[in-house]
Each structure stands twice: as C-alpha cells, then as structure tokens.
Amino acid sequence: MNPLLDRAYGCLIATAIGDALGMPASFMSISQIKQEYSKITDFVTPSREQVAHSSIVAGGITDDTQESLIVSSVLKEAGKFDTELFILKMKEWAVKYNILESTVIGPSTRLFLETIISGGNYLEAGKKGDTNGAAMRVAPIGIFHHHDFELAIQDAIASALPSHGSKPGVASACAIAAAVSKAIEGKSLPSEIMVAAILGAIRGEESGYDIPSPSVAARIHLAMEIVDRNQDKPLEEICLLLYKYIGAGMKSYESIPLSLGVFYAAKGSVTDGLIAVVNLGDDADTNGAIVGSLCGAYSGASTINKSWIEKIEKVNSINFKEIAQDLLKTCS
Template sequence: MAAEAIDRAMGALVGGALGDALGMPTQLLSPARIAALYGHVEDFVAPTADHPVSKGLPAGAITDDTEQALLLGRILVESGDRFDHARWVNALLDWERDVKARGSYDLLGPSTKRAIDAINSGVPAEEAGRGGDTNGAAMRIAPVGIMMPPEPLAALVAKVAETCQATHNTSIAIASASAVAAAVSLGISGSDWRAASGHGVAAARLGATLGHWVTGGDIAARILWAQELVRGKAEKEAIKLIVDLVGTGVASQESVPAAFAVLEVAQGDAWRAAVIAANLGGDTDTIGAIAAGMAGACAGLSNLPQDHIAELKGIDIAEVGALAEELVAARTAKTGPGKEDAA
C-alpha cells in the first residue's frame, strides 16, 4: 500500500509538471493565436521569441506552478505537524529572488507577487494574503493533498488554509485550493477521478467558510456546473464551452472549475488533460498543472506517459520521488498503516 501511495503521489507531482510544461508556451495566448502558431498542441513546443513571460524557455520546461508546488512540499516536510509559517514566507522570498535572477519575475502570479511585495515592505505575513483571490494557492497545493488523509475533511481543509495564509488568505482561494487538495488526497488513497472530483466539491464548500470573505462565484457550485457543462461533449466542443462560458483566466472561480471540467473531458487521463488545457488559451499552464495533477494522483506515475516525462526540463524526478516518499510517510504517520479508508 505504501508503494502504491508513493506511485500516486509521484503521479500527482509529475502529472502536474506535465500539464505545466505543456501549457507553458501557450499561456496568455488566445485559442485563435495558439491555433495559428501551433495548430493543435499535442506535444511539448517552444514559446515564441516574443512571448510575454515564457520567451527563452525550452520546450518541456516547467514554470512557477511546479516549482512552487515542490517548494511547498519541502516546507511541509520540514514543518512537521504545525506548518512553519515563517519558514514558508522566507522560502517564498528566497524563491522570488532566484526567479528574478533568472529573469523570469513575470511568471509570478498576481496574488503571490502582491503578497511578497507587501512582506518585503514590512507588512506582517498573516496580513499580506488577505486580498489574494487568484489561483496561485490551488496551483501549488498538491503536496498538502499528498500529506493529508482525505478524512477528516476539516483537518485537510484547515491545513490548506494554513498554507494559504501569507498569499491567498481569502474564502475563494482557500475553497479552490481545498478542492484540488481533497481531490489529490482521495486519489492517493486509491480512488478514481470521479470520486476524487466529488471529494473536491465537498472540500470547496468547507474551504469557502475560511479566510477573508471576498466576492465571487461559489467554487463548489461552479465546479459542478463546469463538469456538467462538458459532460459527454466532444473534445473540440468542450474546449469552446470552457473558454466561452467557464473562463480560463487567473481568477480562481474561472481556472479551478475549468481544471475540473478538463478532468471530466479527459476522463481522468493525465496527458489528455494536459493537452486539452494547453489548447484553451489563458492560464493554460496552471489549468493544466491542476487538472493533470489531479488525474495523476488517481492514476499513479506508472500509468503516465514515460516518454513525455523524460522530455521534462527543470525538474529532477529523483528529487520528486524522495519528496513524495517523505510526504506519504507523514500521511501514514497521521493514519497508521492500513487504517485509511478511501471510501
């Protein structure tokens, strides 16, 4: 059971990287521009030389979505039972400096950038995230889903909220991140993507009661609506529905329901989810990272396309494996071997 859980944990992290890297060159572009440049994206491609944020990156390169997920995973392991808020903020600040040194500061999401700038200006970390309502928390939350058992759900959502405090301490962001973490968590327990999606909706309802309230569509309701909207539709039609009606921007209430809709269209296939997301336009890398990460948690690394994994750049699969083992060990310590119920 531990080996299977680690395989699924790896599936979540590497699946997320696949979605991130496939969507890297198409992020911020319109569907029409993507079609003009690439036709239909089916494999890793390089960004254009004038891309506003991805220029210079090679095909298959990961972005901030994967980097921050792995960073959060390491802080979770180092923190133990109580999330080390100061360590996380300092790690984000160090990461920001490294991103700037690489010339990629524009890859930071708006809520995280705003919060880091506020912290740099002396605003207490617990106050810096009170306006963060975009998808940065949801894009990096998979490690919480790996580490936390799916039940009790309140404990999982509380851990999500804890990690959101510095950058995304709002009802919408916490609901969105809770949905993704809960879906990943149930996947690690052995459930399929349909059950995982349902658990995500329940977590979104609970997460919406936490953090600073901000206006916006209810995340749980929008996930259910987005999935129903595309259910049974052909892929091309589903993509148009997601783009036109659900939305693919950085707002949590667009991109997170869009990711669950992509999971529905892909029927739980992580690579297919990554491909669909890459062709949506908008925040393609984040939608792809979330959708393929949830799918990967339910499928496991062993069921992901190994040839595409070998083409990823900017990620050390051995290091990811070591992190997955540590997160699963922390999860097992909370439940005891054999005690977890995936029902």
C-alpha cells in the same frame, strides 16, 4: 512501485508536465495557439508571441511547479504545513531568483512576496488575493494528508491565507487539496473526487475573506453539469464548452472549476486531460499544472508517457519520485 507511491509520484510529475506543456501557450487565445503551434501535443519552445515565459526552454517548469516544491519541502521538514517556514522559503526563493523582476508570478503572489520581503503584514495584504496561486501549489498537501480529508482542508486553508486569503482564493486551494487527497487513496470514481472538491470549496469559502466574487463551489458543480450533459461529445468539444461557460483565466473562480471540469471530462487521463486544457490557452501553464495534479493523482505515474517523464526530470534536474516518497514517509 506500490500503487500509493505510483499515484503520489504521478501527481507531482504530472503537475510539472502540465506546467511545461502549458507554458508556451500561456495567456494566448485558442486561435493564437493554433496559429503559433497548430496544436500542442508535446513540449515546445515558446514562440515569439509568448510574453510571459519567452526565456524558458521546451520542457521547462515555471513558478507553478516551483512553488509546489516549496510546499513539499515545508511538509517534509516540519512534518506539517508550517506557515512561518513556508514564508521563509518563499522569501528565499523570491530573492535568490529575482522573482519580483520576472513576469512569471500572478498579482496575488507578487503582493505577498513584496509584503514579506518588506516585513509587512502578509495576512492583511493577502486577504483579497483571488487568483489561482494557492491552488496551483497545494497538491503536496493532498498527498501528505491522503489519509485524512479534514487535515488536508485545514492545511490548505493555512497555506492559502497568507497570499490568497479571499473566499475564492481559499476555496480553490481547499478544492484541489481535497480532490487530490481523495484521488491519492485510489478508491474513488472521478465523480466522487469532484464531490470532494465541492465540499472542500465550501469549507474554504467559510474561511476566506469576503469579497465580491462568484462561488467556486457553485462553479465546480456547474462544470460537472456541463460535462454530464455533453458526455456524447468528443473531449475537445466538452472542454471548449467548459471554457465558454467558465473561462480559463487566473481568477480562482475560472481556473479551478475549469481544471476540475477537464479532469472529470477526461476521466482522469493525464494525456487526454493535459492536451485538452493547454490548448484552451489563457492561464495555460497553471491550468495544466492543476489538471496534471488531479489526473496524476487519479491515474498514477505508470499511465504517463515515459518520454514526458524523462524530459521533465532531465531538463529540470528534479527527482519527483524521491519527493513523493518523502511526502508519504513523513506523513506516516
């Protein structure tokens, strides 16, 4: 496998791995995770205490990965991010799988889906969306535009505005798209990828609807500072500090700075980063998916536990390598 494909494939498969590893711990506290699972180091069946994803089997993906696959299909079919095609595919997905009757989606995505199904004005409905749904699905845009940072930012903005159009919502999508775009190229240090994320967040904050919220860009910078000041500590301790100062919830200004901080602290290691972030709990599946996107784009599929890859692709019947090839082929 050539290095570019290795990183693109790594980004997509690690998104799904992080999603599935974090799924059983979603919206649990650190102490609840310890009580129910001791420590999550592999795919596990959700316990009875798991309310959001109780029906998913070990290794199963959630809406985080499913929506990123929708974005991938839009890029493949349109040769760019096409808003109308994205809306059509999201509507078809929601209707086919009765998503509005499920507990898996966040509030901003729920309002977006309700609006497009009813034929309402999604841009108006989505302008206050401030959760992490746009960021969790945006990695394919970073892969697709690995050769062009500016196009990655532009398409990230376009992908966020319909559902997560607030300053933090757009900023978070731009931060992850920018970071993935930089990482996929394979020429950057983790610190340089973090700087790209900050620049992306700043651009996103300029494009989003103004709501009362902390700055995503400032919080990514804070995450870097926390990691840099505590490099002598074990990864688990650093990540606990990130959690204490930033949080791990679904709000964009928690989830995205935390996930980038874990990527930075783990130095791009898929295994280390994912185990660290999912055991923090709260929005564990989405944070796992985002950390997976970042670490997979940086380190590549060749560094990932082969049994994890086999489990994910078998349980979910998805060929992520083929999707990565399609994204790279279409963008060229």
